[in-house]
Every structure is written in structure tokens, then in C-alpha cells.
Amino acid sequence: MASADEADETDLGERIDILLVEPNPGDTRLFEENFRDAKLMNAVHAVTDGEEALDFLHQRGEYADAPRPDLVLLELQLPGTSGTAVLSELQNEPPLDEIRVIVLTSSEMGEEIVRSHDIEADEYIRKPVQAEEFIAFVQEVEDFWFAIVKNESDD
Template sequence: MTNPSPSNAEPARILLVEDNPGDIRLTKEAFKRGRIEIELDVVSDGVDALEFLSQEGEYADAPRPDLVLLDLNLPRMNGDEVLEELQDDPALRRIPVIVLTSSQAEEDVITSYDLRANAYLTKPVDPDAFIETVRTFEKFWFSMVRLPPEDDSA
């Protein structure tokens, strides 16, 4: 995909993997305030994230996201396990994954990067700061970064 901009017809697609309803609401609010059109899909655990990305089960018709926002603390399969599965799958490993979590533990940062996360963001506790973090992320990843094309050979 080419980077979306206000003049492009195609919105950026993001898969948010998050089980906290408050954080989901804040993330949606932040993207509404942004300048880039975002199509946001949400799943609440790691198993659903992998099914969505692999277009399996109820997600057979799911669109391929341009980027994944991944919480680490998830039910059924945590974020580290999701990262590990993504890296083992040639069809999915090119999708950029941004860890967006409340954990500030150095061990979580190291593990996320070892598992090839593209960035690690700590969720601010303050709702306004949270929204600003998401908007800054949006601007950087969709205005400045060139995202990889979908790998059609896999």
C-alpha cells in the first residue's frame, strides 16, 4: 500500500488488538481527531488477532491491515505469543506491529523487540495524553514511514 494521505481515496487499515474497552474507546477517539482516514478493526485477544490476520473462521473476509496495534496483556494468547506467531508466518511477518501497552517493564520492551515488534509505546494513564500518543503515532506511521507492500508470493 502507498501511504495514505488526506487526498488518497484508500484509508489506512489498522487492527487494534486490545481487551480494555476504555482503551479501545480512547484509540477510536484519537483516530477520529486525526487527519488521516483510518479504518479500525478491533479484536480483544491474541487468538482472534491471529485468526483475523490469517483470515480464518469468522474472519474469512477480514481485510489485511496495514499495521497492527498490539497490547501485551491479552486473554487466551498474550502479545508476545502473537508476535512470535506472526514472525513464524511468511505471509504475515511484513505487517508492522506496534506494541501499545501499559507495561513499562524493561523486560517487556526487550522481549517485544526480540520478537521483531516495530515499535514499543507505553500507554499514558491520562486520557488526553493517551489520545495525543495515538495521534503522534498515526502521523509518524502514516505520513512519514513507507509501509511494506503485501507479500503476494506467500
């Protein structure tokens, strides 16, 4: 379900693949539209549950040819395999443990829930509730991504 113009590039001239793990189709549409409008990256791949996310990340089944994402936006409340289980697997399996993960939380409790399982995400961002909030959300993701790229280029 990739949706973005393959020719777009970021200001840094890099291709950024984002895996969005989001069960709500309306939220997925808002994420995709706002990322496309922000021209943050050139590919958003969306899946709706934990099993699909793991298949995508492990590049198996229908996702055998999927790119390894640079960034995962992970909703914790997923049908089937939970977001915390996906995050745990990401952290415990090389080379998946190198993928940056932003956990999308509906409340401040989300971060506490993740940490209570002795796992950690790279960032926690409160999921937008109103359509207008998605613009600020996209800016937070963009700031996070560019901070990572800058830190890696400084090393």
C-alpha cells in the first residue's frame, strides 16, 4: 500500500521509507495526505495490524519485495499482535533493531505502557485527534527524522 511519488526527495536528498502501522483507515488517509503534502519523504507504506507489520518488516509473504523502512510509526492498539509485541520484536532482532520507531500514543499512558514491558521506542508522539493537528504531528516527525540524519552525519 505504498502511496507517494517515487520521484520526490527530501531536502537531504535521501529516500525515506516510513511504515505506518495504523488500524484506523481514516487516520491512515490523514497520515498519508499530510506526509505527502509536507514532502517529508517519498514513500509511506501502511498496514493495519501487528501481523502485517511483522510480515512487512521481515519481508515475507506479500511483502517479500517491500523495502526495509527507515522509520516505523507504530500505534499500540492493534488487532491481533499488539504494538508492544511488534516493538519488542523490532528491538530483539538484528537488523530490525536498527529501525527507528515512533510510538503513536492516544494519551500519556502509552509511553508508560511500553516501558512497563521493559521495551523502549525512539520517540513517543501523541496521536493527533483533529485533522488540523496532523500538520503539527508531521512537523514533529520531520524534526525527529532530520535530527537523526544530522546526528548520523556528525558521527
